[in-house]
Amino acid sequence: MGDVLTVTDAAAVRAAALLAKAGAAGLRVTVQSSGCDGFVALLDLASSPEPGEIEIADNGLRLFTDVASMLRLPGATLDHRQTPHGAEFVWSHPSSEQGCSCAEEVVSAHGEA
DSSP: OTTTEEEOHHHHHHHHHHHHHHTOOEEEEEEEEOSTTSEEEEEEEESSOOTTOEEEEETTEEEEEOHHHHTTOTTEEEEEEEETTEEEEEEEOTTSOTTOGGGEEEEOOTTOO
16 A cells, blocks of 8 residues: 555564564554644554544555544655664655654654663
8 A cells, every 4th residue: 555655664574573562453543733744643553443444554564544644644654763762663754844853753652662
């Protein structure tokens, strides 16, 4: 489902490990108003889609989201990286303003350091 969003190999591997440890089926994605570009995408562990949610799959990862959030996701990329301070999931989106720190939103999923 790369036309909606892209999950990098690093994000898929880390998410799979978190999901296995927690016994969860996928990640819930919720887009909320925040930041200078207006939105931030949040992640949480999920056992199944909630009523009315849509399932998106990319790179072996299942993501569950509501319609309003899905409309904000096209073109987004979910990545995972190690830093000297821990590990983090990072969203990037081409529609975020150039030079704005919101172009890359750092989101810690449940269980991330």
